[in-house]
Amino acid sequence: MNEDEAFEYVKNTLRKEKITPYHSHELEVVKSVERCINCGLCISHCPVVAAVGVDRFSGPRSIAVELSRSPPEFWSTADVVYLCTGCGTCREVCPKNVDIPEVVNLIRARIFEHRPDLVPKSLHVLREVLTEYYLAFEPWEDKEEKNESRDMRLERLGLPFVQDKILDKAEVLLYPGCQAEERAQEVREAAKVILDHFDVDYTLLDDMSCCGLPSRLMGDHETERVLAKQLKEKVKKLGIKTVVTTCAGCTSSLSDISYRNEWGVPAVHILEFLAEEIGLEKIDSATKGSTEFSDVHVTVHDPCHLIRHTSRQITDFALDILRQLPGVKVTESEANDSCCGGGGLVSYHSDDVAKAVVKENMEAIQKTSADRLVTPCPLCTAQIESNLFKTGSSVEVDDLTVFIAQRLPKKR
Numbered sequence: 001m002n003e004d005e006a007f008e009y010v011k012n013t014l015r016k017e018k019i020t021p022y023h024s025h026e027l028e029v030v031k032s033v034e035r036c037i038n039c040g041l042c043i044s045h046c047p048v049v050a051a052v053g054v055d056r057f058s059g060p061r062s063i064a065v066e067l068s069r070s071p072p073e074f075w076s077t078a079d080v081v082y083l084c085t086g087c088g089t090c091r092e093v094c095p096k097n098v099d100i101p102e103v104v105n106l107i108r109a110r111i112f113e114h115r116p117d118l119v120p121k122s123l124h125v126l127r128e129v130l131t132e133y134y135l136a137f138e139p140w141e142d143k144e145e146k147n148e149s150r151d152m153r154l155e156r157l158g159l160p161f162v163q164d165k166i167l168d169k170a171e172v173l174l175y176p177g178c179q180a181e182e183r184a185q186e187v188r189e190a191a192k193v194i195l196d197h198f199d200v201d202y203t204l205l206d207d208m209s210c211c212g213l214p215s216r217l218m219g220d221h222e223t224e225r226v227l228a229k230q231l232k233e234k235v236k237k238l239g240i241k242t243v244v245t246t247c248a249g250c251t252s253s254l255s256d257i258s259y260r261n262e263w264g265v266p267a268v269h270i271l272e273f274l275a276e277e278i279g280l281e282k283i284d285s286a287t288k289g290s291t292e293f294s295d296v297h298v299t300v301h302d303p304c305h306l307i308r309h310t311s312r313q314i315t316d317f318a319l320d321i322l323r324q325l326p327g328v329k330v331t332e333s334e335a336n337d338s339c340c341g342g343g344g345l346v347s348y349h350s351d352d353v354a355k356a357v358v359k360e361n362m363e364a365i366q367k368t369s370a371d372r373l374v375t376p377c378p379l380c381t382a383q384i385e386s387n388l389f390k391t392g393s394s395v396e397v398d399d400l401t402v403f404i405a406q407r408l409p410k411k412r
């Protein structure tokens with residue numbers, strides 16, 4: 001019996017008691033809690049505590065130290081663990097490296113398995129969509145309508161249409177993620193424009209499926225495993241050397257799955273691909289002559305899933321690329337790395353909390369006097385755009401992949 005089989009055996013014997021044992025990799029996370037010295041730094045930096053107060057969200061330390069020990073506490077804390085946006089700030093500031101976002105995921109997984117009645121109803125709806133379509137959104141029923149919506153977006157943004165490339169073998173897999181596949185189609189199209197412009201040997205999937213992050217965040221490990229297995233098979237069959245994404249969550253999720261499931265294939269955000277594989281010089285010479293756009297003053301939002309779950313270097317890549325685009329002035333916001341409130345599936349069931357979290361961002365964006373906010377994630381774009389709009393702000397919001405693609409000369 002190998003380790004996984006032994007784990008499943010023990011798990012089944014404990015099922016009646018509503019107990020799930022910890023797998024060896026989960027034990028590392030749980031043991032990290034023992035290092036806590038109660039310094040309180042995580043509480044003072046948690047954006048949810050700052051936004052709604054400890055009466056509504058008791059905070060990261062309480063989740064780690066008091067609520068992560070045994071099943072009765074898991075059940076009694078259900079209303080707290082679903083309010084964590086998974087931003088990773090607590091882990092970043094913790095002097096003892098306590099992995100609270102992962103503790104949250106472990107607790108959610110146990111609640112999902114033994115007390116699904118405590119999981120917010122909207123997450124059950126999301127799960128049904130995921131298990132039926134292998135996507136986080138119901139796909140468009142009418143493909144023609146979907147294409148019309150895409151074409152209207154491209155026209156409004158001045159982006160050309162590049163035919164989908166679906167190959168049998170390619171160096172790069174362009175993985176747009178569910179949001180850009182079914183909702184923010186302009187981001188998927190902009191990534192194609194960029195890769196096409198630099199003659200990258202890439203393909204899209206003929207049947208796009210979710211990276212599994214929403215399943216992981218709601219605690220549905222079974223669906224997460226199914227989705228990860230599907231993707232691994234697709235990536236291997238296509239002979240892919242690098243997966244390129246346009247979404248912060250997909251980047252962190254696919255990097256993690258690739259490492260855990262030994263894909264041997266890195267997953268990177270398109271900004272990283274541009275900076276590291278294409279090179280700033282090539283981007284500079286490609287965009288130098290671009291005179292179509294008038295000068296624009298931008299500020300940047302850095303998605304948590306890129307800077308805290310992947311690498312802070314991506315912020316530098318974003319700034320390096322932006323600063324060499326003609327006519328672009330960049331002013332950094334004081335809250336550039338503050339959570340947009342859209343993570344951890346919080347907006348699905350507690351939109352008031354998500355809105356309270358993004359407020360700090362709104363105020364800092366206004367202070368920069370920028371005309372436009374850019375961010376390399378379609379989910380952050382949607383979250384910030386809708387909240388800025390409601391405040392009556394005139395600041396426009398663009399996904400950074402779109403912003404870059406717009407400034408490339410049209411290929412003939």
Ligand code: SF4
Nearest residue numbers: 046084085087088090
């Ligand atoms: S991950 Fe973010 S929201 Fe969740 S407890 Fe930590 S700091 Fe708070």
Ligand code: SF4
Nearest residue numbers: 036037039040042094
């Ligand atoms: S920052 Fe780390 S050590 Fe300090 S209270 Fe939070 S979990 Fe404990």
